Amino acid sequence: MLYPVLALYGLASTLYLAFFVAPRDGVARAAKATLLLAFLCHMIDIGQRGVHGVHPITSTAEAVSFTAWLIAGGYLLISLRYKLLVVGGFVAPVVLVLLVLARLTPGAEVASPHAALGALGRIHITLSTAGLALFALAAAVACIYLVSEAQLRHKKLGPLQQRGPALATLDAIGHRCITVGFPVFTVAIVTGAIWVARLPHLGMRPEYSVSIATWGAFAALLLARTTAGWQGRRAAWLTLVGFAGLLAVVMIYILRALQHGA
Numbered sequence: 001m002l003y004p005v006l007a008l009y010g011l012a013s014t015l016y017l018a019f020f021v022a023p024r025d026g027v028a029r030a031a032k033a034t035l036l037l038a039f040l041c042h043m044i045d046i047g048q049r050g051v052h053g054v055h056p057i058t059s060t061a062e063a064v065s066f067t068a069w070l071i072a073g074g075y076l077l078i079s080l081r082y083k084l085l086v087v088g089g090f091v092a093p094v095v096l097v098l099l100v101l102a103r104l105t106p107g108a109e110v111a112s113p114h115a116a117l118g119a120l121g122r123i124h125i126t127l128s129t130a131g132l133a134l135f136a137l138a139a140a141v142a143c144i145y146l147v148s149e150a151q152l153r154h155k156k157l158g159p160l161q162q163r164g165p166a167l168a169t170l171d172a173i174g175h176r177c178i179t180v181g182f183p184v185f186t187v188a189i190v191t192g193a194i195w196v197a198r199l200p201h202l203g204m205r206p207e208y209s210v211s212i213a214t215w216g217a218f219a220a221l222l223l224a225r226t227t228a229g230w231q232g233r234r235a236a237w238l239t240l241v242g243f244a245g246l247l248a249v250v251m252i253y254i255l256r257a258l259q260h261g262a
Contacts, residue, residue: 001045002103008038009072009096016089028085032076035092039072042099057125060257061105064250068098070133074177078137082165082173090140105257120195127188132246134181135218139243141174142236149233171231174239182218189215207252214245 015031046056046069056066075091078084149167165173189211196208221238224230230238 001041001048005038005041005045006096006099006103008034008041009092009099012038012088013092013096016085016092019085020089031085031088031092032079035072035088036076038095039069039076042069042072056129057122059105060253061102063125063129064098064105064254065102067129067132067136067250068095068102070130071095071098071136074133074137075140078173082169084141084165084173087140087144090143091137094136094140101254105254118195118198120191120198124188124192124195127184127191131181131185131188132250134177134184135239135243135246138174138177138181138239141170141177142239142243145170145174145236146233146240149236167232171235174236175225178218178221178239182222185215185218205252207249210245210249210252214242214249217242217245 012031012035015027015034019027019031042065046066049055049062054062056062071091072095075084075088079088145167148170152167192208192211217238221230221235221242224238225235
């Protein structure tokens with residue numbers, strides 16, 4: 001199912017980007033339907049791999065693929081309530097790139113042997129991917145917010161203003177994604193720390209420090225929103241800073257898998 005999934009995500013990305021150029025209802029419906037079909041085929045692909053013992057937590061490649069699937073599913077779920085077609089123009093290409101990276105990454109195990117993962121390891125990796133997906137959605141919304149807000153400040157009206165949600169709606173969606181994702185990521189950090197402490201052969205790695213710094217960035221964002229009323233542009237920028245930290249962690253894992261697979 002790999003090539004059909006890649007083709008469908010690629011087509012969905014093209015259609016969403018075409019919507020920016022020519023915002024027509026037919027293009028919007030085709031884009032959303034194609035992304036839904038890609039999501040379903042991706043689910044079948046994950047299921048087929050699972051039947052053959054290749055589960056989402058068995059390797060960096062599978063974890064990245066699973067994260068891409070969660071991002072697509074999260075966007076489709078949110079779009080049931082909100083008209084977020086413009087956000088799809090960011091989500092679909094990101095999912096496509098993540099899936100390509102996943103399939104180019106050697107299937108080295110996350111921990112060796114796989115049995116060493118244990119319950120804590122499985123919980124940690126599952127929650128980490130879920131938290132990453134939620135923060136990725138928040139980052140996509142933040143990008144749309146910043147672009148739309150900048151256009152409004154410069155009095156340039158485009159598809160984002162004509163077909164996109166209001167700035168207040170984008171801000172609320174981003175905040176909700178972070179509010180849900182933060183406790184998930186917090187538990188992932190805690191279970192990961194306990195898991196690593198039980199594996200003496202794993203020393204301190206750079207991704208651990210980056211993950212904690214990322215957690216601190218999102219914690220600071222939630223605290224600033226609650227105590228200082230941070231919203232809008234400042235919240236969007238801090239969201240992107242936190243997500244950049246998560247991307248750094250993902251790239252560290254991918255580069256390590258490439259090194260070991262070389």
